[in-house]
Amino acid sequence: MKAIVLKIGVAILALSALGCGKKQQDAQPTDIVHESTSEPTLAVANITNTVPWRSGELGVYRVEMSSRLADSSNHLLLDLSVEAHLHVAVQRVQGSRTTLSLALVGPLVRLEGDDPSRTSAQAASLQDELTQPFVGTFHRGAMEEMGFSSGASAFAVGVRRTLLSGLQVPVLSPDARSIEAREFDANGEVVVRYTKIDEGSWRLEKQSYVRGLYENDGADAMQQGPRPVLKSAKGNLLMADGRLVRAERSDVVHVDIMDAGGMRSHTALSVALDTTAPPPDASLLSLDASAMTVLAADKPWHTPLDIGAMDAARMEGLTFDAVLKALVAKAKDPRRRGLWSKKNDETASEVQAKDAAEWTEDWSRYFSALPAFFRQQPQTLKRAEKEIRRGSPATTSLIGGLSSSGIAAAQQLLLKLARDTKLDAALRESALRNVAQCRQPTVETAEALRALYADAFSKRYAVFGTGIISRKLRESGDEAAALAGVNWLLSLLQTESVAAERRDILRGLANAGHPAVLAPMERLLASDVMLDRAGALEALRLVRDPVVDERIAHHLRASVEPEGAVREAAVQAASTRRSADPLRQALIAAAKTDPEKRVRGLAFKLLRQWSAHDPALVPIIASMAEFHEPS
Structure with missing residues (x-):
């Protein structure tokens, strides 16, 4: 395969980001641009405890991790495997927060790829780097941050992040048959459902991502990529006497990074308590992390890519x-x-x-x-x-x-x-x-696009594009430039009276997804004009605020919103958001009782889509299926 340097470079970045993948994601922004629209934890002192750790404990776990990355033609790019003993020490417990000191002992790293000489050198370097101790902090069982030696490679940080994700143990009530917990993995913050199989045995499955790790990383937009798409994400957790005995996780993810084409990653992690291994050295308890680099669980880490080198690889030959x-x-x-x-x-x-x-x-x-x-x-x-x-x-x-x-x-x-x-x-x-x-996009591009509003041929693209560019500028950290675009759109809305023109402006605001639109859209939802209420719901679809879910759910009720077109707009706005109450309950009610067949059908269709990632919806969908025609 040609341009190996590009593929390998992107593969390393991907492997550093793909530990355990996504199950369901918040929908990708659907921009309108034209008319058509492994958690070796030492110990869980008591499963009913809010702090499943005991200060001063030491434990050893056997770790096996693999991550295979292939391109869209299933051509192997990189195949990584790591085997080691993981020494874990509970450094301190303060309230619901726990700090662990960890060290991989005797790591065996295997790495295969397109270029054997290159991957062989990388494997040796990674194996050496992984022997350095690191720290993990957990809050109520969920990973909060990690600490590692300065100058760490993206590869090593990715491996450690994946290991820490396996050490997360939620608060497991002995009376509950299933619980949901928010955790972090190598792709971001995720909702995980734990279902009890037997006493001390739980099955886990990722439900939906609250936020992707690289979703709004504005440090270098050249290194951003589309959200990973999860094909599967399951695992098991085994506890005995309040102690983690075994944790297993397996994910298959599809991702595209830096326009290098689609890639599929399969990552598996197994962490098993090894009571026959010699205990960790007690000095691990007093590991000094003050000089370490600290990285929050929701922040990405990568060795900055040399865009010039990557471009040279793209142009090679x-x-x-x-x-x-x-x-x-x-x-x-x-x-x-x-x-x-x-x-x-x-x-x-x-x-x-x-x-x-x-x-x-x-x-x-x-x-x-x-x-x-x-x-x-x-x-x-x-x-x-x-x-x-x-x-x-x-x-x-x-x-x-x-x-x-x-x-x-x-x-x-x-x-x-x-x-x-x-x-x-x-x-x-x-x-x-x-x-x-x-x-x-540059600020100059944003301003030039707004200037095109004066041209009848270009004005629709000016409003649609201003919304998209405002969102991208905000994601890159330029809040002032982003807000300038949003305020421009809002000023147009205040002076425009033609219904079709107002609809386009509202679609531009929808593309922006900026929190500044919430207050004016809430006022518009009280309008007597049906198209304004429908447009306001659409304009809120990408705004990350729980209040938006409440507003959409409110206008899904026929008793509140008499116009079917507005209730339909509410369903469409919900389709870009994740499965959660109150939207879930409002959609269930709409699918069952909305007076208009089209709204009932759209609500049922969305619930059916969500059910693929939300098991709680499966029996509800089954109970309603006979009332809805196949689509």
């Missing part, structure tokens, strides 16, 4: 002309639409799936090289403009590459194309959409 030629050939390939449609088609035959994977893998290699050329060879921007203006078959890829490059010059070029009235309308619209969705 290629020229801009070669990339352009390949993308033109791909665009002209009569098999393109058929192969693309089979890419994620579960009904495709093995041969069709293989052909589609090979075709898209090849296309992805050339397409991902475009942003690299634009960043590292600015002169290629003029070439791209020339090709776009002459109607090159690769125009769609070129515009997408400009949008993905994350550089101001590319954004200015897209704006230039969008303003050119001599160009085809479809081309201008494509440029506008890609400005709205560009990576790392």
Whole structure:
């Protein structure tokens, strides 16, 4: 496989982030841009205790961890396995907070990948680094933070984070048959359901993520990627005499990092009490963590990637002309639409799936090289403009590459194309959409897009795009610039009286997902105008505030909201949020009793989608199934 350096670099980043994966995630922001819309714990003193630890205890656990990463064609990128004894000491217990000192003893690290010489060196380095002791702090059994030696690699931090995630032991009531706990793993904060199998034996399954680890990491937007998609996430917890005997977790995750193409990670962790091993040295209890780097459980950690080196890997063996030629050939390939449609088609035959994977893998290699050329060879921007203006078959890829490059010059070029009235309308619209969705938008780009509101052709993209860019600016840490965009949209809403125009502005606010829209939207929910109430619910769909769930649930009730269109908008707003009360109960009621068949059907459909990740909904769905037609 070509561009091995890129693949390996991204794989290392992915493995550092993928310990135990996602079950259900808050829905990804659906932007509107056009009309269509392992927890070796030493000890659990008493399972009914809120603090399942005893100060001064020592314990040894046998740890086995594996993480395999493959690309979209199931080509192995990295295969990591770690075996060791984990020495654990309860340093202190203060209220509901516990600090553990830990050390991996005799770690055996195996690492396989595309480049044996490279992975062999990495395995030796990782094995040496993992012998350094580290610290984990837990609050009510959930990981809160970790401490490790300064200069730690992303690889080692990822392994330790995964180990600590296995040490989480929730407050387990002996009378409860099931409980839910919030925990942290290598992907973020997650709701985990524990179901009692027998005395001391629990089955665990991840339900939904409250927040992804890299979800709003604004330190370097070039290193952000789409949320991981969890294919499975299960495990077991065995306790005896208030002591953790064994913990097992296994996750399969699909992820795309830095436009390197889809990758699948399978991570498994087993932590088992070893009563035959010699006890840890008591000095572990007094481990000095004052000089360690402290990392909160909800914060990502990675060795900063050298974007120049990654771009060089993307461009390795290629020229801009070669990339352009390949993308033109791909665009002209009569098999393109058929192969693309089979890419994620579960009904495709093995041969069709293989052909589609090979075709898209090849296309992805050339397409991902475009942003690299634009960043590292600015002169290629003029070439791209020339090709776009002459109607090159690769125009769609070129515009997408400009949008993905994350550089101001590319954004200015897209704006230039969008303003050119001599160009085809479809081309201008494509440029506008890609400005709205560009990576790392600048403040200047945000201001220029707002200025396009004066142009009738561009005004809808101006409001839709301003919302998206405001959200991205806020995620990157520029709150002032983000708020400027939101306030601009709110000012438009105050002066606009045409219903269709107000609807577009509300959709722009929906794309922003900014907490500043909550108060004005609450006022709008009291409006006598049905379209305003429906638009206000849509505008709140991405706002992270429990009050939003309450407002959506409130307007799902026919006794409160007489208009079916508004109740339908409430269901649509709920679809971008996670399964939790009060939304869950409001949707159940709507699916059963809403006076309009369409609202009942939409509510039932959403509940059925949630039930795949929320076992408590399964019997409820089954009881209602006969009243709803298959869809």
